[in-house]
Amino acid sequence: MSLLQLENLSVSFGNFRAVDNISYKVEEGEVLGIVGESGSGKSVSSLSIMGLIDFPGKVSADQLTFDSQDLQAMPEKQRRKLTGSDIAMIFQDPMTSLNPCFTVGYQIIEALKTHQDGNKKELKARAIELLTQVGIPAPESRLGNYPHQLSGGMSQRVMIAMSIACDPRLLIADEPTTALDVTIQAQIIDLLVELQRKKQMGLVLITHDLALVAEVAHRVIVMYAGQIVESGPASEVFSTPKHPYTQALLASLPESASGKARLEALPGVVPGQYDRPLGCLLSPRCPYATDHCRKVEPANQGDLDRQVKCHTPLDSEGRPAA
Amino acid sequence: MNESDSRLILKAENLKQHYHVKQGLLKPEVTVKAVDGISFNLEKGKTLAVVGESGCGKSTLGRMLTMIETPTEGRLAHLGEDLLTLTKDAQAKLRQKIQIIFQNPYGSLNPRKKIGSILEEPLVINTSLSKSERKEKALSIMEKVGLKAEHYDRYPHMFSGGQRQRIAIARGLMLDPNVIVADEPVSALDVSVQAQVLNLMMDLQDEFGLSYVFISHDLSVVEHIADDVMVMYLGKVVEQGSREQLFENPKHPYTLALLSSTPQLSPEKRRQRIKLEGELPSPLNPPSGCAFNGRCAYANDRCRSETPTLRLDSSEEQEQGHLIACHAVAEKRIGTLVEGAA
Known part of the structure; x- marks a missing residue:
């Protein structure tokens, strides 16, 4: 099938x-x-x-x-x-598909929360793990970043991290x-x-x-x-x-x-x-x-x-x- | 003046554009070297392609050539006349001879004006032609770029992307220029329309003997249309040469990486992927030495401390005018490392 x-x-x-x-x-x-x-x-x-x-x-x-x-x-x-x-989707323009008002960490954890259980600490650990998987250096420090602080390639990596969450x-x-x-x-x-x-x-x-x-x-x-x-x-x-x-x-x-x-x-x-x-x-x-x-x-x-x-x-x- | 001089349309020497950026109240001002020392010769009927990633200064270069911005340093000569020391009136005259086509045909045409008045505006400003003469000229150019006479009274929103880019090209041609600076003219277009516009540009080049400065990030387009190619990285030229030299015998590690990253249709043409780590460094805080050293597999201590200069490729005598700015190439470290890795 x-x-x-x-x-x-x-x-x-x-x-x-x-x-x-x-x-x-x-x-x-x-x-x-x-x-x-x-x-x-x-x-x-x-x-x-x-x-x-x-x-x-x-x-x-x-x-x-x-x-x-x-x-x-x-x-x-x-x-x-x-x-x-x-089923997950990645969109064309990474700069506009991330919400500019929230940090990257918040947005990834939001995606996790919707579909999975876990306390704050576990979710954060999972978010860091995801960012590591998509090749973002120093993921702990990136969680607090807003989308405008990231380059296009970085934003697209964050989008991929969210979609494979x-x-x-x-x-x-x-x-x-x-x-x-x-x-x-x-x-x-x-x-x-x-x-x-x-x-x-x-x-x-x-x-x-x-x-x-x-x-x-x-x-x-x-x-x-x-x-x-x-x-x-x-x-x-x-x-x-x-x-x-x-x-x-x-x-x-x-x-x-x-x-x-x-x-x-x-x-x-x-x-x-x-x-x-x-x-x-x-x-x-x-x-x-x-x-x-x-x-x-x-x-x-x-x-x-x-x-x-x-x-x-x-x-x-x-x-x-x- | 000998034969080669009279064919020389545009000559740039050591062009620089530095911006001063304030970072905050107490922080010191920083200089961004958007373009840092670029030289080239452009001959009549030839195409010079400028290649590089976003942020490498290729559009700034285009803006300097068209005198939208004044370079901070350097010389720029059109047919032997220095553009930067002329009086305002003389500059305005010369500007007519160097025209620009912008990347986005959706943003570069005034939505409130009809195609006719968009095309005639350069004539109104720069010539004393009468209304009927202007219309005649506009219609003749429209025919040249493949637009119909009935398009004269239409507004830009009634056209597709490819047609708009034709209008932008027609506008560039209105004042019979010698040089057209095309800033990513086809990157917003679909492949089949891209082919139409590239064909048009090549036809016009043959007909009017135009010279193009073709700014692009698409190497397969550049390989098709260019005579000479200049690869830029963070405001500096890293490799410069004829199309054959650059595409058949690329030397600089950045050029190699760019070529290997470009997807290829035919499996035979695919090169071994050279993985570039990281991204273009911030121009506010460029690395010391070679700007590429953070992403380069061949970087050593010399690359991190000493900025390489653009010099002739010494390894092959017959290679005329193939310029490379790389310590590793000059020291012949690259060939050995590639074999070592394989």
Whole structure:
């Protein structure tokens, strides 16, 4: 049984579907990468797993289970117990996700208190232990610090400490390193992967950095305008992409071009709320689009291990199948 | 004036920008050396990339080049004319020739102005063109950067990030500049849009013979667009050279660490991760000696006491203009240690 299983999850705000019928699963001890440009629904889909979508947003799914427990059917109280302890999340901007009015120690202990018992002394000892685990030097002295006294990398370490406070079995990291410098990014990613291995957590890594996902993820999901367009093992998806969007994304990276040649830019932008096309959502930007693509929305092809949502998936040479 | 001199657009010598910071009533004033002694030559049609982590002084450098800030020390010459000793009027004239594009296209366009008036503002201030001539010029530049004529009467909020960055580039081009300082022009954009904007910048460079000072922290973008690269750390240049020298034969431990930290798509290109401990030290209280010594695996007592100077790489004769500021490289300690560790 998978740790987390989604089937046809949709999130809509009024008439607008930010996330459109996505299905995936996360196994224990697996790193799943979700990539896509801004506005593709990566964050909204993960917020809906955490139960953090507020009115007027509406979440619907055929199946949304964590460890065989139905997240939709369970009472609100029980779900809140689960999220934060068994499912935890790290947000993009560490500087604004910590409360500036309270010390770091207070905020970590607050997370512990909500889900675990223990007296003051034990909780403090646990907080120090957590800060040590995430590699913060002199953790005792850091407990009394306010968030503004910490750098971006340090704040993100504190956020990670809070999220692993209750030994979660699934950790969702939403762009955990986007606001950080490359050398700090490398430190934070190494830390996350090390924790994931040690605790055999499932890790969902949401990012727009394809190279980062290629380095750490086992499986990868590519999202476009709220839909999953391609999924599969990371090495396969990046070496032989089957969806034109994945191919175009990879080609537009500067490292794919030799020397100072022009980059293969995908024209146009991700469609927003008011300009969603008929048929395949990529069709206005896709170099291979046919009239059929512009009228009929393609179905997902292949089994759940290697899926592609395209009428004419690309073959191993990167050409569309006839 | 010989051939190479006439191609030289911008020449900076030992540029410094020091800020005085008050720390409190009774504490002494501290000097922050945001940029501390930077020299480079920028030729016509070339791109100089400035790389470094946040807080290393790359944006301050950009602000000095565009004369938003006056350097505390050093020389800065545009086509042989010293920018810092000119009169105010002459400076204003020269400012037209060096333009800047900012990082965040959402913050750098006035939301109350239409694209037309945003683009024409530099012309209103600096030229005596008539209204219709200004509009003609704005429309022609808009076409060059891939905007449509109907965008002229729209407001910035009606555009996506990539289009806004095109508007910012168009604004930079309005006064026919020679140099464009681009301060992280693509870091706020998605990859597919980033590719569009980089292509546009390279096309414009070919068409107008522009020179770019390209400030970025993204090494894969820099490797693609740059001719020369300068790696900065805490206000100082630690390594400077051509793109080939820097990416194929990096020498400074900081450059090596930066390159190894950048995620790579293809497994063959991945380098062995050099783990950097800690973070950039506070510029209020920089370490003595080499600024990098606290995070460097090769640091010894000399590194902790004596500041290395930027010097030519002596190990290879054919390497022209590859400058490195490192004791360990100069003493050839690095090669041996790497083998020892492996």
